[in-house]
Amino acid sequence: MSVTDAKSILTEMETLGTEQARKTYQRHGVGDKVYGVSYADLGKFQKKLKTNHKIALDLWASGFHDAQVLACMIADPQQADSASLDKWSKTLSNYVITDAFSGYVAKSSLAQTKAEAWIKSDKEWISSAGWNIIGTLAKNDTSLADAWFAECVAAIERDLQTSKNRTRHTMNNTLIAIGARNPRLQAKALATAKRIGKVVIDHGLTNCKTRDAVATLQGDSQRKTKSSGGVIRKPAN
Numbered sequence: 001m002s003v004t005d006a007k008s009i010l011t012e013m014e015t016l017g018t019e020q021a022r023k024t025y026q027r028h029g030v031g032d033k034v035y036g037v038s039y040a041d042l043g044k045f046q047k048k049l050k051t052n053h054k055i056a057l058d059l060w061a062s063g064f065h066d067a068q069v070l071a072c073m074i075a076d077p078q079q080a081d082s083a084s085l086d087k088w089s090k091t092l093s094n095y096v097i098t099d100a101f102s103g104y105v106a107k108s109s110l111a112q113t114k115a116e117a118w119i120k121s122d123k124e125w126i127s128s129a130g131w132n133i134i135g136t137l138a139k140n141d142t143s144l145a146d147a148w149f150a151e152c153v154a155a156i157e158r159d160l161q162t163s164k165n166r167t168r169h170t171m172n173n174t175l176i177a178i179g180a181r182n183p184r185l186q187a188k189a190l191a192t193a194k195r196i197g198k199v200v201i202d203h204g205l206t207n208c209k210t211r212d213a214v215a216t217l218q219g220d221s222q223r224k225t226k227s228s229g230g231v232i233r234k235p236a237n
Contacts, residue, residue, distance in 0.1 A: 003048045006058030006067075013037050013066055025065060027205045029094035034065040042066065046073045053079045060088060065097060072100040077107035085114055092125035095166050102132035111137060112144070119155070124164040131167065135174035138181045149178045149185055157192045160199065169201045172213055179217045190217040 003009060017035030025034050049055060049070075056075035059067040085105055092098045105114055111133050118130030134152050137144060153175065160171045175196075179189030193213035201210045 003045060003055075006055050006062065009045065009055070009059065009070075010062055010064065010067060013064070016041050017066070025096065028096050029204060030065045030096055031093060033063055035067070037066040042070050042073065045070055049074045051076050065094075068097055069100045072097075072104040075104055077104065078109075080105065080108035080110055082110060082114075085110060089118065089126050089129055090123075092129060094125070095128065095169075098125045098128050098166075099132060102129040103136065105129070106133045106136035106140070111141075124166050127163065127167045128170045131170035131174045135170070135177035138174070138177040146182070146185055149181065150188060153178055153185070153188055153192050157196060160196055165202050168199055169210065172199045172201075172210065176211060176213050176216050179213075186217060190214065193217060
């Protein structure tokens with residue numbers, strides 16, 4: 001597996017791609033510009049490349065879906081800059097690359113700033129990326145205040161049902177992620193999910209399902225109660 005530069009990687013990707021994988025990607029909304037490289041092979045590239053921002057930039061510029069997924073896997077979050085992230089966000093065209101991209105941005109110091117800006121976008125994939133980032137921050141960033149996430153919950157309640165298809169999906173998942181952060185936010189998210197009601201998402205030709213936020217949050221609450229001996233402990237400030 002040659003990993004000397006983006007050109008050699010793209011050449012190897014072309015040989016590794018399969019028609020079956022291309023069809024699978026396309027069933028999930030990926031366009032025609034895809035080699036059909038498996039995630040197992042992308043993982044092998046990542047293992048060899050580790051973090052390589054220069055190659056990541058070149059891979060993204062190729063426009064090939066699998067190359068852009070790998071770019072998000074090896075790009076250096078510390079070298080992320082605002083202009084480049086905005087440029088990349090404008091090329092998002094399906095949920096697979098949007099998820100990969102938002103996962104990368106969530107590791108950068110610009111995560112909160114970009115999330116706050118992108119959730120206001122009327123572009124489905126940009127707003128989806130913003131909500132994805134917030135969900136990831138809810139899981140991973142313990143430094144952020146509950147008040148900020150409470151504002152996000154309020155925005156979800158206000159806008160979810162009138163947002164675009166995939167944005168609704170990410171907002172629903174983000175509400176669940178915020179609720180899993182601690183008991184205080186769990187109660188707020190659960191009450192919000194009940195008021196929002198059923199969330200309907202068109203998942204196209206895939207077998208993907210929309211998670212029931214109420215059932216999921218109630219289940220999380222019950223598991224936490226059992227694990228704490230029947231007492232939900234007050235979170236640290």
